[in-house]
């Protein structure tokens with residue numbers, strides 16, 4: 001789960017200016033690439049949620065996901081489609097924007113409540129947390145990270161009950177953290 005603070009909610013931005021007018025949507029695109037893409041194919045057992053400005057949640061579902069490619073521009077186009085599909089959603093409603101990408105009206109609190117209802121346990125990625133190597137990881141974890149900004153105080157409060165885990169002492173880019181978490185889970189799952 002990536003908490004996004006600056007992407008335009010209405011999906012009105014140019015694909016030629018992802019770091020500028022699109023509010024650093026390039027950060028989300030790299031997160032999506034690292035969350036799903038393998039050398040050939042995608043990780044089917046992954047879901048990725050982007051909470052945008054605490055208003056809408058875009059979810060990418062590995063089993064149904066189509067059209068995710070390594071380039072950031074085409075991923076930004078998918079996310080833009082989802083934002084536009086979410087513009088007139090009533091509270092709590094959900095819509096499929098493109099195959100495997102849904103948009104739901106609601107922010108971080110609603111997503112955390114929904115995940116908990118599904119038996120999914122949040123784990124917050126934080127460089128000051130317990131080292132990932134060696135900590136027990138829930139059977140169904142949801143790793144939570146912020147975009148290029150810090151979590152807001154309100155987000156910190158919502159995330160306070162959950163364990164904090166570090167992938168190393170340096171502050172990394174979010175997408176790099178996703179790759180490191182995958183690597184740890186891959187190694188733990190290795191025969």
Ligand SMILES: C[S@@+](CC[C@H](N)C(=O)[O-])C[C@H]1O[C@@H](n2cnc3c(N)ncnc32)[C@H](O)[C@@H]1O
Nearest residue numbers: 125126127145146149150166167168170171172
């Ligand atoms: C680019 S960092 C945020 C940088 C921060 N806002 C700043 O300006 O210094 C994005 C997210 O990656 C995660 N992150 C970065 N480094 C990490 C680390 N070493 N261990 C765990 N999570 C990390 C955190 O969730 C962070 O919010």
